[in-house]
Amino acid sequence: MTAALALAAGVAGFLLTAGLMGPLRRLAVRWDLTDRSQSRHVRARPIAFLGGFAIVLGTLLPVLAVLGVSDRRVTAILVAAVAVAFLGLVDDVRPLPVATRLIAESLAAGLVVASGVQITFTGQWMDGPVTVMWIVVITNSFNLLDNMDGALGGVTVVTAVVLVGSALVGAQAPLAMLVFALACAALGFLTHNWAPARMHMGGSGSLFIGFVLTCSSIALVTGAGPDTICAGLLLPAFVAVVDTGVVLVSRLLAGRPLLIGGADHVSHRLRRAGIGARGVASALTVAAAVSGSLGLTVALGWASPLTVAAVAGSTAVILIGVMQGVDVYAPARPVSDLAQLTRRRW
Template identity: 55%
Template structure:
């Protein structure tokens, strides 16, 4: 299986890298670009449908190798593809938050019905909690796409470590999917690294968030509650911290959490004097730390409770420190879209 995973990963990287160039030209021709201005750092209109390359790079080799034999992997891939289409539509013609959340919840229900369900309470509430968690995490990762190279780096690190965790837990099919996602992001990153020549847009960021969230859930199926909590929280640590930082700072300042702004973790790190590339690397390092903790629990080296408590302590410190870094710039009115345009 290791040779098959390596081959699929290579194809994923090559396919993603090869697809970016024609997608970029198509976006420019159709005027699907993020224009500079306001708080945005890029100096020229930048195409933002590059995420389709990540979707293709992940899904094509995974389906070619696995087919539709595994119902859970099939459900995750089909639902993630539907979310990617939703994101593409939103990139072209912005949708309301209600529409986006409704579609995301619907496809998440389909994944849960396939057997991908976390065990927390041992009751029917677990299905509801799993759907809610998948939707929240999908959009939390979506919001991490706010700086050149940031989400691509975080995803590559997170998916790679989650793939190793999947192998440890005896899920080679899921490991193959996660390795394909890792390498698809690596193929895309050279075009998205500062200064970015293409953005992934909602099609890519929603696909990434949904796939990672569902994969984390799949690895907790049948696990005790403490292992389930650790398995859900650790792979999504950075997205959770970022969401908490934004919500906490805006609520305490009397602002709506739905407003667009430059008050995410990446923006706050940038205001400490780090460049965009250094910020992406720092975010990748944080993702690596939480991913290693998750792997350590799978290997039995650290108890789920200790790992979760350690991550929570680190999260509390980060939230406290970053909440006061710089004065966040917010848009004058709440936005309908959940995704916020990069600065």
């Protein structure tokens, strides 16, 4: 695989994803596949959510064109990620029970683990279940991060680009091709999703992105030492981990059900602090770029994995605590908007 071929595939993925947005938007409107019944986004009008389908194709087709099915791990990740994306699409159309989603996601994660992608903390059988659990949790954390125009798209682009660097440093060209294709597809989607968005990715896109990024991060540290594994897992998922931590802590402290949705994510809190939608998306993208770049310094051997992981973990805890000080439930929204916000299931 030459650099020119990979670049051409990435450009093709970008153009394919961006080009599919118009036809998919018209199809979604015709079939009434809009997010008007959801509360994932801050918006004034219903928007089609089939953008995830374009992200899947914009990632899948270039990788297959360049690699085929020659790499077992990349093939397993793609097959499982497509299955998870389909699950997300079904859930968008007809909401599934939480248990059904988690079981299906665990089976998909198990396929990836069977291909050799594992968190190798102990080298024993328990590494498999731990890996499955991490994939499912972080995949859904990325899914929950898709709650404002441009937020997850921006985070995906910078995270995937940094992972490309880590993969190349580790001489893992197939993984580099996979995350590069994802970065290009996410960038193509972002041209239609930056605020004010004309298209949303829906569960199919956010689950696909979360699954690919999480599995790729694990593949890059499989067989490494515990400190490198901790840094390699936390840094690419830093923004998603903080967001999920903020939500869980706030709901536990307030005695609210953990799986009943609400406008209590980091993005909503930043909006309450007076930052616009584009500013929030930009802030989250910059945070992902900084944390991902720290991961790249570890891959390059420029920084101690243990030190970087400790700093990142401490920063995450501090941010989760600080964010609790923003009262996202203060009465400032119209009643209709509040009703919409409380309908989210996660």
